[in-house]
Amino acid sequence: MRVYNFSAGPATMPLEVLERAQSELLDWHGSGMSVMEMSHRSKEFVGIAEAAEARLRSLLHVPEEYAVLFLQGGATGQFSAVPLNLAGPGATAAYVNTGSWSTKAIAEARRYLEVEVVADEKESGYATVPAEGSLQVPRDAAYLHYTLNETIGGVEFPYVPDAGGVPLVTDASSTILSRPLDVSRFGVIYAGAQKNLGPAGLTLVIVRRDLLGRAGDGTPVPTVLDWAAMDAAGSMLNTPPTLAWYLVGLVLEWVEAQGGLTAMAERNRAKADLLYGAIDSSGFYRNPVDPAARSWMNVPFLVPDPALEKPFLAAAADAGLSGLGGHRSVGGMRASLYNAMPLEGVQALVDLMTDFENKNG
């Protein structure tokens, strides 16, 4: 029996996608072989790859002047790729710190250039985002980087920051495709696939073409992280993660069939409202995040006594609800409500929470 899987990533996938992959696993469209056995240079796989890119462009309305890259190395790889591709040595980049993933991106960037942290939400315990319009970005910064959705803290920007004329870069790993996004506001958007896009192993990078080759000579960018080189090679400078690319294509087809990003946004908003509503009205559970910056995708919550966490997770497991333990760095509970989590799953969680509160409150 399949459980409702609230894991933060790798995460639940749409059942329809898994069933389709299963039905095509041994013989893809009469090719006589599995996608994982195909040459990445074959006509069949190139078709799969191009269809996935076309679907992504159409769903997100990616403007013509942006390259869409399918890379490896995860979002963590892009923590290095961003400074390496966008700035030469001695440059300064501006970063916003809203929690765990921003902190990691900043630490990695510091290995390559000067980082100026233009906002740090430490004082709120990383439960907020900076007020809109408050960022002072140095004019000579190579770019401004922020984390669109902090997967661990459950903090999401409800607005696109003004980068003051420098390229805006965002880590959208845990929120991409959860709702519409105005790509034209950004220089670079990157995301690991294993939250909302598909299985682990693929990293999506959307980069405005005039930013390719920004680092100039003198910065030795590892070839597999070099956006310009990857763009020139159609993301096939070396062997790409073919199976993950194919599965992401199936997920994109599924999102399309659900009605695209506007429909996804409505569903995700309803799921988040249901869970936050249950937390706020309980007097037993608590979410620490500023309501204006609450993530639709990752909802951390606490019980009144940490000793109740283990029994809660055990009761959840008995009810067929998995992946609800908070990140190892923060504890508590966390429910990830990515696109593939149905409303029924969230309702099952809310029912369990009510039942647990009645027994332990």
Ligand SMILES: *Cc1c(COP(=O)(O)O)cnc(C)c1O
């Ligand atoms: C999961 C995640 C990462 C790390 O992704 P990897 O693919 O493991 O490198 C980085 N940033 C955010 C916001 C994430 O959710």
